[in-house]
Amino acid sequence: MKIHRHLASGLLAAAVALASSAPTQAQTIITNTFTFSFASGGASSAFNSTWIYWYNSPGGNAPILEDPTQDASNNPASGSLEVISPLAGSTQDVFFGTFASNVNNGYDFSVEANLVLYTNISFDIMVASNTPLSSSGNYGSIGVGVINSSYGYQQFSSVTIPATASNHWVHLVVPIDQTQNNLATIPGLAFAINSYGGYPNFTFTNWMDNISANSSPAPPPPPPTVFAPQIPTAGLNCIAVTPGQPNNRYQLATTNDPGYSFVGQSSVTYSWTIKSFPTNTLATFQQHFFIVNGAPGTYDQAADYNLADCIFVTVQQVSNGTAVCNFRYKTNEPGGNGMIFNTLSLTNAANTNLWPVEPVASLTNAPILGTWSLTFSHNTNVTITAPNGTTTNFIFDAASAALFADPCTLLLGAQPNSTNFYGDAVVYSNFSVAGNQAPFTDNFVADTAINTNYWFNLSSDTNGAVIVPSNALCWVAWSRPSPGYQLQGTTNLGTNAQWVSLASDLTILNNGKIDALVLSNDFPGAKAVYFDVVQRQFSQLQVLLPGETNAPNSATGRVGTPTPVSASVSEGAYTFTVLAVDAHWNPVPSSSDSIAITSTDGASALPNNASLVNGSKQFTIFFSTPGSQTITATDKTNTNIVSNTSSPVTVTQ
Numbered sequence: 001m002k003i004h005r006h007l008a009s010g011l012l013a014a015a016v017a018l019a020s021s022a023p024t025q026a027q028t029i030i031t032n033t034f035t036f037s038f039a040s041g042g043a044s045s046a047f048n049s050t051w052i053y054w055y056n057s058p059g060g061n062a063p064i065l066e067d068p069t070q071d072a073s074n075n076p077a078s079g080s081l082e083v084i085s086p087l088a089g090s091t092q093d094v095f096f097g098t099f100a101s102n103v104n105n106g107y108d109f110s111v112e113a114n115l116v117l118y119t120n121i122s123f124d125i126m127v128a129s130n131t132p133l134s135s136s137g138n139y140g141s142i143g144v145g146v147i148n149s150s151y152g153y154q155q156f157s158s159v160t161i162p163a164t165a166s167n168h169w170v171h172l173v174v175p176i177d178q179t180q181n182n183l184a185t186i187p188g189l190a191f192a193i194n195s196y197g198g199y200p201n202f203t204f205t206n207w208m209d210n211i212s213a214n215s216s217p218a219p220p221p222p223p224p225t226v227f228a229p230q231i232p233t234a235g236l237n238c239i240a241v242t243p244g245q246p247n248n249r250y251q252l253a254t255t256n257d258p259g260y261s262f263v264g265q266s267s268v269t270y271s272w273t274i275k276s277f278p279t280n281t282l283a284t285f286q287q288h289f290f291i292v293n294g295a296p297g298t299y300d301q302a303a304d305y306n307l308a309d310c311i312f313v314t315v316q317q318v319s320n321g322t323a324v325c326n327f328r329y330k331t332n333e334p335g336g337n338g339m340i341f342n343t344l345s346l347t348n349a350a351n352t353n354l355w356p357v358e359p360v361a362s363l364t365n366a367p368i369l370g371t372w373s374l375t376f377s378h379n380t381n382v383t384i385t386a387p388n389g390t391t392t393n394f395i396f397d398a399a400s401a402a403l404f405a406d407p408c409t410l411l412l413g414a415q416p417n418s419t420n421f422y423g424d425a426v427v428y429s430n431f432s433v434a435g436n437q438a439p440f441t442d443n444f445v446a447d448t449a450i451n452t453n454y455w456f457n458l459s460s461d462t463n464g465a466v467i468v469p470s471n472a473l474c475w476v477a478w479s480r481p482s483p484g485y486q487l488q489g490t491t492n493l494g495t496n497a498q499w500v501s502l503a504s505d506l507t508i509l510n511n512g513k514i515d516a517l518v519l520s521n522d523f524p525g526a527k528a529v530y531f532d533v534v535q536r537q538f539s540q541l542q543v544l545l546p547g548e549t550n551a552p553n554s555a556t557g558r559v560g561t562p563t564p565v566s567a568s569v570s571e572g573a574y575t576f577t578v579l580a581v582d583a584h585w586n587p588v589p590s591s592s593d594s595i596a597i598t599s600t601d602g603a604s605a606l607p608n609n610a611s612l613v614n615g616s617k618q619f620t621i622f623f624s625t626p627g628s629q630t631i632t633a634t635d636k637t638n639t640n641i642v643s644n645t646s647s648p649v650t651v652t653q
Contacts, residue, residue: 028110028111028112029112029113029114029185029592030099030111030112030113030114031113031114031117031215032215033118033212033213033214033215034099034113034212034213035210035211035212035213036051036081036097036189036210036211036212037078037209037210038066038071038078038079038080038081038209039075039077039078039079050063050097050098050106050108051063051064051081051095051096051097051106052064052095052096052097052106053093053094053095054094054095054096054147054153054190055094056091056092056093056094057085057086057087057091057092057093058084058085058086058093059093059094061106063106064081064082064083064095064097065081065082066079066080066081066082067079067080067081067082067207070082070126070207070209071209072124072126072169072209072210073209073210078209079209080124080126080207080208080209081097081207081208081209081211082205082207083095083191083193083205083206083207083208084203084204084205085193085200085203085204085205085206086203087193087194087195087200087201087202087203087204088195088201088202088203089195089201090195090196091194091195092192092193092194092195092196093192093193093194093204094153094190094191094192095190095191095192096146096147096153096188096189096190096191097188097189097211098111098147098187098188099111099112099113099187099188100187100188107151108187109149109187109188111187112149112185112186112187113186113187113213114183114184114185114186115146115176115183115184115186115213116178116183116184116481116483117215117216118176118213118214118215118216119175119176119214119215119216120173120174120175120176120214121144121156121173121174121176121189121211121212121213121214122171122172122173122174122210122211122212122214123144123171123172123208123209123210123211123212124169124170124171124172124208124209124210125142125161125165125169125170125172125206125207125208125209126165126167126168126169126170126206126207127139127161127165127166127167127204127205127206128167128205128206129166129167131166131200131204131205132200132202133163134199134200135199137163138160138161138162138163139160139161139162139163139165139166139200139204139206140160140161140193140197140199140200140204141158141159141160141161141193142158142159142161142172142191142192142193143155143157143158143191143192143193143194144156144157144158144159144174144189144191145189145190145191145192146186146188146189146190147186147187147188147189147190148182148185148186148187149182149185149186149187150182151299152460152461153190153192154180154181154182154190154244155190155192155244156174156175156176156177156180157174157175157177158174158192159172159173159174161206165206169209176213177243177244178480178481178512179243179480179511179512179513180242180243180244180512181241181242181461181463181509182509183481184483189211189213191208223482223485223533223535224478224479224480224481224482224485224533225478225479226476226477226478226531226532226533227476227477227478227479227513229474229475229476229518229531230474230475230477231474231475232468232472232473232474232475232517233275233276233425233427233468234275234427234429234444234445234468234469234470234472235275235276235427235428235429235444235445235467235468236252236412236427236428236429236431236444236447236465236466236467237425237426237427237465237466237467237468238250238251238287238413238414238425238426238427238428238459238464238465239423239424239425239463239464239465239466239508239510240285240414240415240416240421240422240423240424240425240464240511241422241423241461241463241464241508241509241510241511242422242460242461242463242464242511243419243422243511243512244419245460245461246416246417246418246419246421247302247415247417248301248415248416248459248460248461248464249288249301249302249303249413249414249415249458249459249460250413250414250415250459250460250461250464250465251288251301251411251412251413251414251458251459251465252411252412252413252450252455252456252457252458252465253296253409253410253411253455253456253458254409254410254411254454254455255452255453255454255455255456256295256407256409257407257438258406258407258437258438259406259436259437259438260291260406260407260408260409260410260433260436260437260438261291261404261405261406261407261408261436261437262291262376262379262401262404262435262436263379263401263402263404263405263406264379264405265376265435265436265437266377266378266435267375267376267377267378267435268375268376268433268434268435268436269373269374269375269376269432269433269434269435270289270291270373270374270375270410270431270432270433271371271372271373271374271430271431271432271433271434272289272371272372272373272412272428272430272431272432273370273371273372273428273429273430273431274287274315274368274369274370274371274372274387274426274427274428274429275369275427275428275429275445276369276425276426276427277317277368277369277426277427278317278421278424278425278426279317280317281316281317281418281421281424282317282318282319283316283317283318283319283324284316284317284416284417284418284420284421285316285317285414285415285416285417285418285421285424285426286314286315286316286414286415286417287314287315287316287413287414287426288312288313288314288315288411288412288413288414288415289313289314289374289410289411289412290303290304290310290311290312290313290409290410290411290412291310291311291404291408291409291410292307292309292310292311292404292408292409292411293307293308293309293310293403293404293408294307294407294408294409295407295409296409296411296458300458301458301459301460303411304328304330304337304340305335305336305337306334306335307334308330308331308332308333308334309330309331309332309403309404310329310330310340311327311328311329311404312327312328312329312330312340313325313326313327313328313374313384314326314328315368315372317368318364320365322364322365322366322367322368323364323366323367323368323386324362324363324364324366325362325363325364325366325372325384325386326359326361326362327359327360327361327362327374327382327384327394328340328341328358328359328360329356329360329396329400331400331403332403338353338355339353339355339356339358340358341358342355342356342357342358343357343358356397360394360396361382361384361392361394362392363384363386363390363391363392365390366386366387366388366390367386367387367388368387369387370386370387370388371387371430372384372385372386372387373385376396376401379396379398379401379402380395380396380397380398380401381393381395381396382394382395382396406437410433411458412428412431413426413459413465414426422511423510423511427468428444429443429444429445430442430443430444430445431444440454442454442455444467445470446470447467447469448467448469449467450465450466450467461509463508463509463510464508464510466506466508468506468517469519471519471520471521472517472518472519472520473518473519473520473522473523473529474517474518474529475515475516475517475518476489476502476515476516476518476531477510477513477514477515477516478513478514478533479512479513480509480512480513480514482514482533482535483535483590484535484536484537484538484588484590485514485533485534485535485536486501486502486533486534486535486536486586486588486589487501487502487505487507487516487518487531487532487533488500488501488502488531488532488533488534489502489518489522489523489529489530489531489532490529490530490532491523491526491527491528491529491530492528492530493530499532499534500522500523501552501586501587502516502518502522505517505518505519505522518531536582536586536587536588537582537583537588538580538581538582538588538590538591538615538641539581539582539583539641539642540581540582540583540641540642540643540644541578541579541580541581541595541633541634541635541641541642541643541644542557542558542578542579542580542581542585542633542644543576543577543578543631543632543633543644543645543646544558544576544577544578544579544646545562545563545574545576545631545646545647545649546562546563546574546575546576547560547561547562547563548560548561548562548647550579550581550585550587551585552581552584552585552586552587553584553585553586554585556585556647557581557584557585558585558647562646562647562648562649562650563649564649564650564651564652565623565649565650565651565652566651566652566653567623567624567625567626567651567652567653568653571605571622572604572621572622572623572624572651573620573621573622574620574621574622574623574649575618575619575620576618576619576620576621576631576646577616577617577618577619578595578597578612578616578617578618578619578633579615579616580593580612580615580616580641587615587616588615589614589615589616590614590615591612591614591615592611592612592613592614593611593612593635593636593637593638593641594609594610594611594635594636594637595609595610595611595612595617595619595633595634595635595636596609596633596634596636597609597619597621597631597632597633597634598631598632598634599621599623599629599630599631599632600629600630601623601624601625601627601629601651602625603624603625604621604622604623604624604625604629605621605622605624606621607619607620607621609636623651625651626651626652626653627650627651628648628649628650628651629648629649629651630645630646630647630648630649631645631646631649632644632645632646
């Protein structure tokens with residue numbers, strides 16, 4: 001099949017730390033410049049704010065104090081943020097402040113900013129006068145970014161703190177990297193100071209003021225660029241989707257099941273089939289398989305660091321194009337990885353911790369692609385088997401093996417380990433475990449989505465672990481920012497071309513672009529397909545009843561016959577869908593407006609007002625009166641959006 005890309009004229013084509021509490025649902029999205037000026041203990045807008053030391057040193061979600069004696073504008077009614085970073089040794093200080101008003105909850109995410117509409121982050125900074133300069137004649141650099149809605153730190157860039165900041169305020173500006181993911185719902189700004197390069201290797205004190213997210217005065221961004229379609233690989237795709245995060249894990253974890261362990265069984269084999277692997281990654285990009293004690297938490301993507309007990313198996317490419325498989329493990333070491341990467345060296349010749357020398361086993365000169373397996377016989381006899389049948393055997397000490405008794409969790413995925421391999425992927429076609437109490441096999445090529453009977457997505461960025469089904473036609477990508485744009489395709493470019501909206505297919509955020517997966521059944525039997533992106537404007541609502549489906553470019557925007565309902569069954573409960581659509585009834589999956597529901601059945605129990613989620617929301621009404629009834633949806637956020645009344649539905653007694 002030929003696959004064409006086309007832009008038709010007239011169409012616009014971290015480290016993570018645990019939060020002290022769960023975020024509240026966002027009630028407000030701000031789009032204007034927001035400045036933390038620390039006037040009277042708060043921000044310059046109507047919102048107060050809390051700033052906290054987030055993780056590493058000093059970390060612990062401790063509050064950052066405001067200093068009323070220091071202000072960048074010498075305003076006696078205002079102050080600044082006093083940041084004290086104890087950076088002795090190789091560490092970092094990551095801290096953030098939210099736009100929300102709850103001063104007793106540093107993780108109040110009820111106010112978020114749509115940073116797609118912002119240009120930069122600016123701030124004033126002053127360094128304590130007794131601070132020694134670096135060898136470069138400055139005060140090192142400070143990372144500037146955000147805390148995202150998944151409790152992750154996203155850094156846009158870092159900026160050097162000049163020598164002139166000694167006891168004097170300097171103004172610094174960092175552009176917002178609009179190619180990054182998750183920018184539409186950002187709850188706060190974040191900063192990072194580290195001593196990984198050896199400076200500053202002491203307690204570093206500075207003051208910060210007028211921390212501002214600046215909205216853009218410029219016109220909307222230009223139309224996005226549509227890139228050449230790419231042929232997909234069916235299976236579990238673990239893709240390095242997040243720029244600036246080479247240590248992100250893209251992986252699935254097994255659901256909580258007590259029967260996945262090898263402990264106490266005569267012979268248990270874990271096997272996985274690698275269908276595709278990035279080329280020229282030279283012992284960097286890794287495929288990994290973990291067995292961990294218990295169940296990892298929501299923020300335990302880095303199982304090899306966070307968790308106390310971990311078996312860690314990796315497959316990587318080596319210089320001659322073949323693979324090396326390494327078996328590592330650690331025990332009783334939460335929040336560290338010294339044991340799992342322990343080697344004997346001149347500085348560790350004594351090995352005072354009595355840790356095993358890692359990796360404890362390796363298998364080399366094997367092909368990367370094909371089925372790898374890890375077999376535990378009677379707990380301690382371990383065999384690694386490569387796709388070509390070569391093996392290596394070793395003894396796993398009994399005390400360590402016993403720590404992986406049920407319940408345990410299995411993780412399967414990949415990690416790029418370098419900034420050179422963003423967008424690359426490891427693709428799996430199969431995983432199985434046999435001989436244990438809960439054996440299972442998952443054929444990823446036959447799946448259409450992640451099989452939640454076995455797995456959940458435990459990735460640093462969940463865009464990076466997806467199932468590509470066997471009927472996938474191609475990936476089509478376009479650049480960002482592209483607010484409101486959707487993919488469409490057609491099989492011809494004649495005057496009567498019928499464009500098909502493809503918004504419902506799998507879409508991920510991948511390294512500054514949007515990747516949409518197009519399925520072959522979207523264009524059955526086609527010999528050529530042309531793609532475009534078009535910006536749809538939310539102008540009206542649509543009410544779809546059970547039995548109806550959306551039908552863009554038709555008179556009513558819907559087809560089908562509403563399913564009748566009985567007022568005496570389940571109290572007349574009737575669940576329906578409200579969509580945000582454009583003038584031609586195309587869904588616009590971007591609105592979060594609040595919707596109110598009314599009905600011609602005056603005796604019915606109406607649902608409460610609720611917000612759309614990505615332009616869609618299901619509501620339930622309880623009919624009481626037999627006869628022909630209708631439902632009307634009204635936008636309470638924007639009165640310019642046209643209301644919509646449903647097709648009549650028959651209510652019986």
